[in-house]
Amino acid sequence: MPIELKMPALSPTMEEGTLAKWLVKEGDTVRSGDILAEIETDKATMEFEAVDEGTIAKVLVPEGTDGVKVGTVIALIAGEGEDASSSAPAPKAEAAPAPAPAPTPDPAAKGYGVTPTQPEEKVSAAPVPAAGDRVKASPLAKRLAEAKGIDLSTIKGSGPGGRIVKADLDTAQPGAAPAPWSDTAPVAAAQPAAPAAPSAPVQPFATDIPHEAVKLSNMRKTIARRLTEAKSTIPHIYLTVDVRLDALLKLRAELNSALTGRGVKLSVNDMLIKALAVSLRQVPECNVSFTPNELIKYSRADIAVAVSIPGGLITPIVTGADAKGIAAISTEMHELAARAKEGKLQPHEYQGGTASISNMGMFGIKQFDAVINPPQGMIMAIGAGEKRPYIVDDALSVATVMSATGSFDHRAIDGADGARLMQAFKALVESPLGMVA
Incomplete structure (x- = not known):
């Protein structure tokens, strides 16, 4: 059976990264310690080393792919004695965020601490969740709702499977939203995280001035988010x-x-x-x-x-x-x-x-x-x-x-x-x- 090469967690709080560059190609023989790829996190581009020996049978995630979740299978390695060309590809995980987010720490605290999480609850299958059920919403929608005081259980989601997205909050009225911190919630003593900062709705940018649009790197996104948090909450x-x-x-x-x-x-x-x-x-x-x-x-x-x-x-x-x-x-x-x-x-x-x-x-x-x-x-x-x-x-x-x-x-x-x-x-x-x- 081929060995699954998965997106590594290069820091304790890393949730996703950009597969910046492959340093090997299909058919290459690799040994433990060889550098396979460069992974861009929110702060640095880090090298990813091989742990197992074998031959690169299949590259499943091309270089330059953003938002590759930790644990996603990015390549297959054929072990000793296996035919790399006949190795059956493993099921390919989605590089983009899944429709229903897992209960992970708030991205706003990535690399700086652990945010409190509520006990896991059963996810409602209906597009509009009933009271008491865990709301299906994107991380951005949750942060905006928290900042605006909007109760997500009253919002009908327009995303995949009824998931609430940012656009659904534009016309929503403020309501009783859960507090970002609880007296009983666990707090990381060494690396406490700040509550998420209010975010203004992003307006489409249009100009007739000659310009070049440069895609934001993970680092620039993190800097923008954390500076906004710092000036808004401190x-x-x-x-x-x-x-x-x-x-x-x-x-x-x-x-x-x-x-x-x-x-x-x-x-x-x-x-x-x-x-x-x-x-x-x-x-x-x-x-x-x-x-x-x-x-x-x-x-x-x-x-x-x-x-x-x-x-x-x-x-x-x-x-x-x-x-x-x-x-x-x-x-x-x-x-x-x-x-x-x-x-x-x-x-x-x-x-x-x-x-x-x-x-x-x-x-x-x-x-x-x-x-x-x-x-x-x-x-x-x-x-x-x-x-x-x-x-x-x-x-x-x-x-x-x-x-x-x-x-x-x-x-x-x-x-x-x-x-x-x-x-x-x-x-x-x-x-x-x-x-x-």
Whole structure:
């Protein structure tokens, strides 16, 4: 019997992906460890390795196919002694989402936590479900109904098998919809998920201006969804400080001179990552995540660093940055950034983190307000260092100054605690020996 090669789950919360590219073809012999295909998830393009040996008998899902569900049979491998040409194809699973969704976690929390689920109920066979039956609706329709307060049990679905789709909600009236969170619902302690954000109806785009329509990648869709959630559901508070960089720049030059023989060259960003991590340990009230029922207090500082890559943004994580030396942070960040730009990060290397840092100073941006990356409670936005008139020891002089803005989740972090974090960050950058002591 041929071996079924199924769409892999490349992260614990992956539900579907894009089969970006086949690296083998029918008739090829493969061994365990060979790279068979490239799979595009919501954050990276990852390689899929063979586990079994044999010959590729049949490719069932062509490359470039979007929305391939985890567990879908994508190819058949003929084992040793089997005739690849005569291998009977296994039943081909649908690459597109099935008409009736399984009770899986909300896609809005993919890669960032587990959302509560209700006990499984029997699905009604009628197009309009009776009270108490589980409603047949697309994930998008469910999120829109939740946001608008519409009771799906009162809607007649126009989709396959009576499934409720987005178009069915356009004329529906708000009603009593179930709350997105329940006091008895389980919450993932380490990676809590935020409720889905309200979504505006998508209008067809039409223009007579010459243009090119580029299909959205999974990464761009995820970025759009999560930014909308963050700005819609998290009350941001922004706190800005001006920070002198002269002492940090001097220390950096001295450290780089001493590290020449080790092949390490520290960047200003490496030192700011360390400063933020130490600040979070000094002000633990800001090293937190908010959930509807709990406040998660972290015992180490894992700093997610915003890295621009082709097609979007990804945040590789420096784990335990508060306990690592600056040289170790620099080496790790260099390696993470390189693999991020190649799309080769593993899920655990970009999912999670307790806080984020985003540096746009290299573009000459003086100041900006960054959007919090849930479930984290804060993000630090770093502007460009520039020569400015500055009062030093009651005398006017010229100093290298940058503006740093902290965005805080006001549900979890009070303004005074956010201010203490900014004060600690400023003190460490202006007296950087405190970071290496």
